[in-house]
Amino acid sequence: MHDHTELTQDRIGHLKERLEREITKKICPLDVTAWQAPGEPVSFEEAVVADYCPFPPGTWWGAPWSTWWLHVTGTLPEGHAGDEIDLSMDLGFVGDWAGNQSEAMVYTSSGRPLKALNPRNHRVALNHGTLTQRFADEGEPLIGTDGGIELWVEAAGNPDMTLHLGGPTELGDRRTAGDEPLWQFRGAELSVRRKEVWDLWLDIDVLDGLMRQLPSDSTHRARLLHGLEQAADEVDLHGILAGAGQAREILAGHLGSGANSSAQQMTAIGHAHIDSAWLWPLRETRRKVVRTFSNVVSLAEEYPDFHFACTSAQHYAWLQDSSPELFERVRDAIERGQWHPVGGMWVESDTNLPSGESLVRQFTSGLRWMREQLGVRPDCLWLPDSFGYTGALPQIARLAGMNWFFTQKLSWNTANTLPHHTFWWEGIDGTRIWTHFPPVDCYDSIVSADEVKKAEANFKEKGVARRSILPFGYGDGGGGPTAEQVERVHRFADVEDAPQVRLGSPDDYFAQARDDYPQAPVWRGEMYLEFHRGVYTSVHALKDGNRRAEEALTAAEWLAAAAARLGHPYPHEQLEQLWRRTLLLQFHDILPGSSIAWVNREAIAEFTAIRAELGQLMDEAWQALSQASEGEITGASLINPSHSDRREVVTVDGRPTLVQVPAMAAQPLADAVVDPEHPVRVERELDSIRMSNGLVEVCIDTHDGLVSSVVDLVADRELLLPGQRANRLVLHPDYPDCFDAWELQHQYRHSAVVVDDLTGVDVLEGPLRSTVRVERGESGFIQAITLDADSRAVEFSLDVDWTEQARVLKVDFPLDVAADTSVDEIQFGHIKRPIGANTSWDDAHFESCGQQWMLLGEPGYAVALANQSTYGHDVSPAGGDEHTSTQGVMARLTLLRAPQSPDPHPDRGHHHLVYSLLADAGVASAHVEAARLNQPLQMRDGALHLDSLARIEPVRGFAVIDSVKQAFDGSGDLVIRMHEADGTRSRVRLLLDRGGYLSEVDLLEERIGDPTQQLPTVAVSEVDLALRPFQILTLRVSQR
Known part of the structure; x- marks a missing residue:
C-alpha cells in the first residue's frame, strides 16, 4: 500500500490543535474594574471597599511586584441550561511557566478562595464540579438565579525573572524595579466547556504522542496511526460534537489495548514544587501556597483516585494563617488519604551549608508541627531540588523516622551519571535509607508520552525492578497538577508498549518497590551534585549570618537550660520561633545565595534580627543566673559556649589577655586569666618579618606581603612547599555559561590575576598577640596575619570593600604534605575526598563544600585549615615536576564571588573574613580551632562561676x-x-x-x-x- 504516514501524522497534529481551540466556546465578555493596592498586598476586606476604575482589554497593568484587585461582574445570557459554564481570564500571560509571571487568585463575592489563575490553568468552573456544587449547596452559587456573576480577583504583577537569568536586572527588588507596567490585560469572558471535545482531545493527545515515540517500523505504531486516522474521519470540523463520541469509541480500543507483560509500573504522584523563595520574595510565596493549594485540593475533590505529595511545614503554616478555610479542606484531603505531607522538614533545606544541628531541627520543627496540626508523621524524605546531599543525611533522616528518600537533582550532573535509580544510600556512619530517583529526571512532569517513554527507557533498574515514580504537576513557582495531567495518567493505565501508569501515594510506591527489589545496590557517602558549585560561596553575608545564627541558637539554649535549673522560665516558644525563622532562611535557594536581591536583602536583615533576639534571651538567662548566685558578683565573667575546653587570647578592655575556660561553662575573668607558656616574639629582618611563639614560626616577606614560611618548631617541619607563598589572593574570571549565582565552572582556572599591589606592611607586636597588617592599594584589600601566645594556629583575616563583577576570589595555601585525600568536616563527621583527577568523578569534583575545617596530611602529620564562614574550597596536587620529587597540595579557600544574576549586586560592600592554618593537626584540635573562630568566648558583667x-x-x-x-x-x-x-x-x-x-x-x-x-x-x-x-x-x- 502507499505510504501516507507523514501526511496522516500532520493531519492528526492539525486536528489536535483544532480540537484544543474548540474545547470552550465563547459566550460573552465580562465587565472588569480594577484597583491597584498601594505598597504590599492587602486583605480581601480592605480591597473590596476601595475605589475601582474601568479595566478594559488592552490595559497595561502590573508594575513589578504590585498587587491589583479586579472586580468581575456580568450576566449569563439565557439559553445555556445544561451547559457547563466557565470563566476564562487572561492577565497577559506569556508562555506556559505557571509560577514565574503574573498570576492570580479568584474569590467569591463573600471572599472565599475559589481558584488560582496561571497560564496553564486559567479557567474557573462556575456551575460544574465538586467545589462549585458545594458553594451552591451552602447558599452561594457562582451564577445567581438571575444569571448574575460577581467575583473578585487578586492579581500579582510579578515580573518574569527567567528572562533575565543570563544577565543583570534591577527587577528583582521592588525598591529598584521601577513602575513600568509589565502585563497587558486581554480580557475575561464566559464560555461553554465542551467536555466531549476535551475528552477526545486528550485521547488523541496521548495516543498520538505514544505513536510518535515508537520505532518507525513498529507494527503497533502503524496500528495507532491507522486508528487515529479512523477517529479523524469521524470528526466533522463544522460540527465537532456530532462525531466526538464515535471517534472516542474507535480510540477506546487502543487506550485499553493491554500493557505488555513486562511493562514497568509507574506510580504517578501529583506534585507542586514551590520554592519558599527564589525569583520572588517570601511574601509572594505565601500567596503562591494559597493559589497552588486551592487548585490541588479542588482536583483531589474532583478525582477520588488522585494523590498529591507536598513538603514543607512552613508552607502549611502559612496556609493556616492566610486561609483557614482552605487549610481545613487540605486537612480533609489528608484524612481521606489523598494528600500526603512528605519530607518532614520545615522547608526543603540545602543540605551542604547548614550545620548538623540545623538539619536535625529541620526535622524536629517540621515533624512536630505536622503531627500537631495535620495529624500525620511523614516517613519519606522528599527533597527533589537541593544542590547535592551530605553524607550525614541518611543517619539524620532515619533518626527522625524517615524510611525513604526521594530526589531527582542528581540527574542534573554534567559529567557523570549515578548508576542507579533505586538503591540503598549509605551515609558516613553506615546508616542506610531506601532511595529512589524518578527516571523521568524531573519533578514536574506533564505526563506527556515522550516523558513516559523516556522514563521507561532511562530506568537503570529495568530488568531487575519494575517500579518507579512519575511526579507530575507544574512546579518551582507552584501551579501544581492539572485535570489534563490526571486524565493522561488514566489513559496510560493499560496501553500496549507503554508503562502502566497509575495514580498512587508515596507509601504505595516505596513499600511495593522495596518488596519487589530485595537485592538493591548500595551507594556510599555523599551525593555530590556536578552543578551549582558556586552556591557554596555566593552572597557571603548569608553564609556568615547563618553561621553566626546557628552558633547563637545552641548557645542560647544551653544558657537558658542552665538558668532554668534555678527557676528561670525556659523560653521554649521564643527559641522554637527563632529556630524556625533560621530554618526558613536555610531553604535551598536562600542560603545558597541563588535568589533575587529582595530575598537576599531580607534574609541578611533577618539573620541580624535573629542574633539580636538571641542576644536578648542570653542576657535574660545570664541575669537570672547572676541574681541566683551567692556571694560577690561584681567584675566580669567569660562564657565558653563551645564543646571544647578553651585556652586562647581574647581582648579585654582593648588589651590581649590569655584565658582558660572549660567547655560549656562560665568562669570569673579573674580566675580565667593565665600566664603564657609560649609568648610571641617578633624579629624584623631586611626583607621579612618573623613571628614566633616557640611552637610555630611564621615569616612574612615585606616585598610582597605574602607568607614565605610557616614552621612547626615542635616537629621541626616547614609547612609550605619550597619556594612557594601562602595567603596569596587570586582573582579569576567567573563567567559561567548559565545560572550566574549557581555556577562556578571549571574554565575559571584558565586565567588568574594575583592581587599583588602592596602599599604597606605594619606590625603590632606584643607577647600575647602579634599581628602583621598588609595593605594592598587599588584593590582595597587589607590582610592581617596573627600569631597568639600558646597557639599552634596562624590566623588570617581579610577586610575588603568588594566591588568586583564576574570574578571569584580565592586564597592559596601550598602545603608540603603528601596527602592523597582531603578530610573535610561535614555535618556530624567528616568525609575523605580524593585529591587529583584520576577519574571523571574526581575531575568533576573540582570545588567542594565543607563545614568549619579541612585536614590535609600524610601518615604521622597533618595541617588544618579552619574558617569562620567560608564553605567552598578546592585542593589539587602541587609541588612535583620532572626535576623534583616533592609531593604536596595546593589548598584554596573560595572567599568571594561576584555573580550578576539573579541579584545584580550581591556581596557589594565590606567583608571581614577569617581563616587559620593549624600545625600538627588532628580531628580534635581542628574542632577546637574551629570553635575558637566560630564560637568566641563571651564577656559578661558579673563574676559568676557556672559549671557545665x-x-x-x-x-x-x-x-x-x-x-x-x-x-x-x-x-x-x-x-x-x-x-x-x-x-x-x-x-x-x-x-x-x-x-x-x-x-x-x-x-x-x-x-x-x-x-x-x-x-x-x-x-x-x-x-x-x-x-x-x-x-x-x-x-x-x-x-x-
Missing part, C-alpha cells in the same frame, strides 16, 4: 556535644546530643552536673525501641558511652 551541665571526657577516640537544651515537651528534662567525630569506635565518659535517669531517644526526643547504649537504670551523674564511627546519640536526662 554536661561535658565529655574522652577515653578512646573523640566525640563532640552538639546541643544541650530542655526537652520539647516542657517536662524540664535535659536533652544532650553528641556525635562521634573521629571516625573510629570511640569510648567517652559523659559527666553531668546533676544526676538523673538517662534514656536514648530519637530526634523527636522519644525513646528508641532498640537502643545502642546499655544505660544504667538508676540515676547517675556519669556514664561511659561506646560510639560507632560518626554515630549521632541523643540522650534524655530526667529526674522522674
Whole structure:
C-alpha cells in the first residue's frame, strides 16, 4: 500500500490543535474594574471597599511586584441550561511557566478562595464540579438565579525573572524595579466547556504522542496511526460534537489495548514544587501556597483516585494563617488519604551549608508541627531540588523516622551519571535509607508520552525492578497538577508498549518497590551534585549570618537550660520561633545565595534580627543566673559556649589577655586569666618579618606581603612547599555559561590575576598577640596575619570593600604534605575526598563544600585549615615536576564571588573574613580551632562561676556535644546530643552536673525501641558511652 504516514501524522497534529481551540466556546465578555493596592498586598476586606476604575482589554497593568484587585461582574445570557459554564481570564500571560509571571487568585463575592489563575490553568468552573456544587449547596452559587456573576480577583504583577537569568536586572527588588507596567490585560469572558471535545482531545493527545515515540517500523505504531486516522474521519470540523463520541469509541480500543507483560509500573504522584523563595520574595510565596493549594485540593475533590505529595511545614503554616478555610479542606484531603505531607522538614533545606544541628531541627520543627496540626508523621524524605546531599543525611533522616528518600537533582550532573535509580544510600556512619530517583529526571512532569517513554527507557533498574515514580504537576513557582495531567495518567493505565501508569501515594510506591527489589545496590557517602558549585560561596553575608545564627541558637539554649535549673522560665516558644525563622532562611535557594536581591536583602536583615533576639534571651538567662548566685558578683565573667575546653587570647578592655575556660561553662575573668607558656616574639629582618611563639614560626616577606614560611618548631617541619607563598589572593574570571549565582565552572582556572599591589606592611607586636597588617592599594584589600601566645594556629583575616563583577576570589595555601585525600568536616563527621583527577568523578569534583575545617596530611602529620564562614574550597596536587620529587597540595579557600544574576549586586560592600592554618593537626584540635573562630568566648558583667551541665571526657577516640537544651515537651528534662567525630569506635565518659535517669531517644526526643547504649537504670551523674564511627546519640536526662 502507499505510504501516507507523514501526511496522516500532520493531519492528526492539525486536528489536535483544532480540537484544543474548540474545547470552550465563547459566550460573552465580562465587565472588569480594577484597583491597584498601594505598597504590599492587602486583605480581601480592605480591597473590596476601595475605589475601582474601568479595566478594559488592552490595559497595561502590573508594575513589578504590585498587587491589583479586579472586580468581575456580568450576566449569563439565557439559553445555556445544561451547559457547563466557565470563566476564562487572561492577565497577559506569556508562555506556559505557571509560577514565574503574573498570576492570580479568584474569590467569591463573600471572599472565599475559589481558584488560582496561571497560564496553564486559567479557567474557573462556575456551575460544574465538586467545589462549585458545594458553594451552591451552602447558599452561594457562582451564577445567581438571575444569571448574575460577581467575583473578585487578586492579581500579582510579578515580573518574569527567567528572562533575565543570563544577565543583570534591577527587577528583582521592588525598591529598584521601577513602575513600568509589565502585563497587558486581554480580557475575561464566559464560555461553554465542551467536555466531549476535551475528552477526545486528550485521547488523541496521548495516543498520538505514544505513536510518535515508537520505532518507525513498529507494527503497533502503524496500528495507532491507522486508528487515529479512523477517529479523524469521524470528526466533522463544522460540527465537532456530532462525531466526538464515535471517534472516542474507535480510540477506546487502543487506550485499553493491554500493557505488555513486562511493562514497568509507574506510580504517578501529583506534585507542586514551590520554592519558599527564589525569583520572588517570601511574601509572594505565601500567596503562591494559597493559589497552588486551592487548585490541588479542588482536583483531589474532583478525582477520588488522585494523590498529591507536598513538603514543607512552613508552607502549611502559612496556609493556616492566610486561609483557614482552605487549610481545613487540605486537612480533609489528608484524612481521606489523598494528600500526603512528605519530607518532614520545615522547608526543603540545602543540605551542604547548614550545620548538623540545623538539619536535625529541620526535622524536629517540621515533624512536630505536622503531627500537631495535620495529624500525620511523614516517613519519606522528599527533597527533589537541593544542590547535592551530605553524607550525614541518611543517619539524620532515619533518626527522625524517615524510611525513604526521594530526589531527582542528581540527574542534573554534567559529567557523570549515578548508576542507579533505586538503591540503598549509605551515609558516613553506615546508616542506610531506601532511595529512589524518578527516571523521568524531573519533578514536574506533564505526563506527556515522550516523558513516559523516556522514563521507561532511562530506568537503570529495568530488568531487575519494575517500579518507579512519575511526579507530575507544574512546579518551582507552584501551579501544581492539572485535570489534563490526571486524565493522561488514566489513559496510560493499560496501553500496549507503554508503562502502566497509575495514580498512587508515596507509601504505595516505596513499600511495593522495596518488596519487589530485595537485592538493591548500595551507594556510599555523599551525593555530590556536578552543578551549582558556586552556591557554596555566593552572597557571603548569608553564609556568615547563618553561621553566626546557628552558633547563637545552641548557645542560647544551653544558657537558658542552665538558668532554668534555678527557676528561670525556659523560653521554649521564643527559641522554637527563632529556630524556625533560621530554618526558613536555610531553604535551598536562600542560603545558597541563588535568589533575587529582595530575598537576599531580607534574609541578611533577618539573620541580624535573629542574633539580636538571641542576644536578648542570653542576657535574660545570664541575669537570672547572676541574681541566683551567692556571694560577690561584681567584675566580669567569660562564657565558653563551645564543646571544647578553651585556652586562647581574647581582648579585654582593648588589651590581649590569655584565658582558660572549660567547655560549656562560665568562669570569673579573674580566675580565667593565665600566664603564657609560649609568648610571641617578633624579629624584623631586611626583607621579612618573623613571628614566633616557640611552637610555630611564621615569616612574612615585606616585598610582597605574602607568607614565605610557616614552621612547626615542635616537629621541626616547614609547612609550605619550597619556594612557594601562602595567603596569596587570586582573582579569576567567573563567567559561567548559565545560572550566574549557581555556577562556578571549571574554565575559571584558565586565567588568574594575583592581587599583588602592596602599599604597606605594619606590625603590632606584643607577647600575647602579634599581628602583621598588609595593605594592598587599588584593590582595597587589607590582610592581617596573627600569631597568639600558646597557639599552634596562624590566623588570617581579610577586610575588603568588594566591588568586583564576574570574578571569584580565592586564597592559596601550598602545603608540603603528601596527602592523597582531603578530610573535610561535614555535618556530624567528616568525609575523605580524593585529591587529583584520576577519574571523571574526581575531575568533576573540582570545588567542594565543607563545614568549619579541612585536614590535609600524610601518615604521622597533618595541617588544618579552619574558617569562620567560608564553605567552598578546592585542593589539587602541587609541588612535583620532572626535576623534583616533592609531593604536596595546593589548598584554596573560595572567599568571594561576584555573580550578576539573579541579584545584580550581591556581596557589594565590606567583608571581614577569617581563616587559620593549624600545625600538627588532628580531628580534635581542628574542632577546637574551629570553635575558637566560630564560637568566641563571651564577656559578661558579673563574676559568676557556672559549671557545665554536661561535658565529655574522652577515653578512646573523640566525640563532640552538639546541643544541650530542655526537652520539647516542657517536662524540664535535659536533652544532650553528641556525635562521634573521629571516625573510629570511640569510648567517652559523659559527666553531668546533676544526676538523673538517662534514656536514648530519637530526634523527636522519644525513646528508641532498640537502643545502642546499655544505660544504667538508676540515676547517675556519669556514664561511659561506646560510639560507632560518626554515630549521632541523643540522650534524655530526667529526674522522674
